[in-house]
Amino acid sequence: MNAATSTPPGVSPAPSPKQTSVLSPEVAGQRRAAWTLVLPATLYFLVLLAVPLVLTFVLSLHDFDPNSGGILPTVSLRHYLDIVSDSYFYEIFLRTLLLSIGVTLLCVLVGVPEAIFLFRMRDPWRSLCLVLVLGPLLISVVVRTLGWSILLGREGLVNAVLTRLGLIDHPLQMLFTMGAVTVALVHVLVPLMVLSVWTSLTRLDPAVAHAARSLGAGRATVMWRVVLPQITPGILSGSLIVFALTASAFATPALIGGRRLKVVATTAYDEFLGTLNWPLGAAIAIVLLVVNVLIISGYNRALEKRFTRRLG
């Protein structure tokens, strides 16, 4: 027996074929230790996450009496049918989808080049600019949204500058438009795109680009054929994050879009805390959750397939 075959504590031994049905005491002990360590958080999540989500789903199946404002004990799929068939909800879901697609595309168009330019810089500018670009992630979304409502308001800075330059006669109505919501959301989310692309740039081997250059490829060719394919996973995962966060964004659409431009999250909020139709609000929340999870997992699966096929 030498040192290589004895199992050090803290590392699970590779299961030997003889022990498929009966666990050795050591493996059993390891598993017990592992479960003891992860159990508190798992229980916490069961009580505070799994149970409440199930309760919300059950709530969404109950009927609602608008006269008494009460939740009726009868159970039906009425609210889900309403969401699917009512043009009011249809419009809200469609608006949220288009907003998410628009914000994601803009974040790709703006965030990807910015990440590449940042990556090409040299210290100290590089670190400084990186902090300037990513730092706002640590500042509350409400604060960042306040900035946009000051900039875009009727008396705001953008209107003042445009008037001063003589480009417009009357202040433009920019708040409460989809354009304003889109710009503000791009501002809130584009650092995440930069971050995601940055991460894949740091994994890139510069030698490959240099090899392409020395073999005679031009700048554009290197970017298009060498760098871009390698950072595509970063762009795609950044897009997924931006898309999912736009689809569920609440504060920015509520404050910049106002009452008229409702999205799914603000509608769920209004049904819960405004109209007090809890079952309908719960149904909207469940649909948002399910669509979100389906898109995220579907997107991930499609990506994995594509990239494993390419690599394998």
Next chain:
Amino acid sequence: MTSQDSRYDRNGFGALAFHAVFLVFILAPLVVVCLVAFTPDNFLSIPTQRFSLRWFRSLMGDEDFQSALRTSLWLGVMSATVSTALAVPTAMGLARYRFPGRDAVNAFLLSPLMIPPVVLGIAFLRLFTLLDMGGSFESLVACHALLIFPYALRLIMAALVGQADEGERAARSLGAGRWTTFRRITLPAILPGVAGGWVLAFINSFDELTATIFVTSPETITLPVRIYMNMSETVDPSVAAISTLLIGLTLAVMLVLDRIYGLNKVLVGNH
């Protein structure tokens, strides 16, 4: 990674112009908020002639604002502590052992990142209404500890994975118990990760709005919720003053994080 110096790696004029416009886009809303906070006027305007501290002074006498600030600070401290206390053993279990169900547990514990905060808020509200304890400070701590858990877990996991377990093995083989090994070997080694995880969890709790809005009561309104409510009713420059304080506080935290941990690592390394 060191990028090799060569001419074609440099940014051209177009790239630098793009970068400048991008920085203006990113910073303009924040700069504007800070400027408006110093206006002497009664409405949101950028001071041109005179700067005034009147809106900061008005915060001093504003009991609503101060109680919201106290709630947010305490909530951040308590929930980050609960979260970190749960995340350290969890990270140990996930990073040091392979066991059936490990991936499922990992995905489950990171799921708050995937669930829209509105949905989480509604789910919390449902639970606490049934338990008849909605709006209490304790219920807020419980919700926030869950919301920010993934951030703490990720940073602590990263610290553990970067830390080889030879020291732990050596201690164990010399006869130290699990607890002694953890206290004397593992914890000191991952302490920067734990501290970073705590701070990141604190910041996320401090900034959380959407889920919190469903579970607050008038006694437990947090700062972001206060600003949100203020903004959706009447906007006066005191909101800008509060926001400026928040921006300043965030800058201070960033400097501290940079000192103890390297800000690039916190922002880039672990997402």
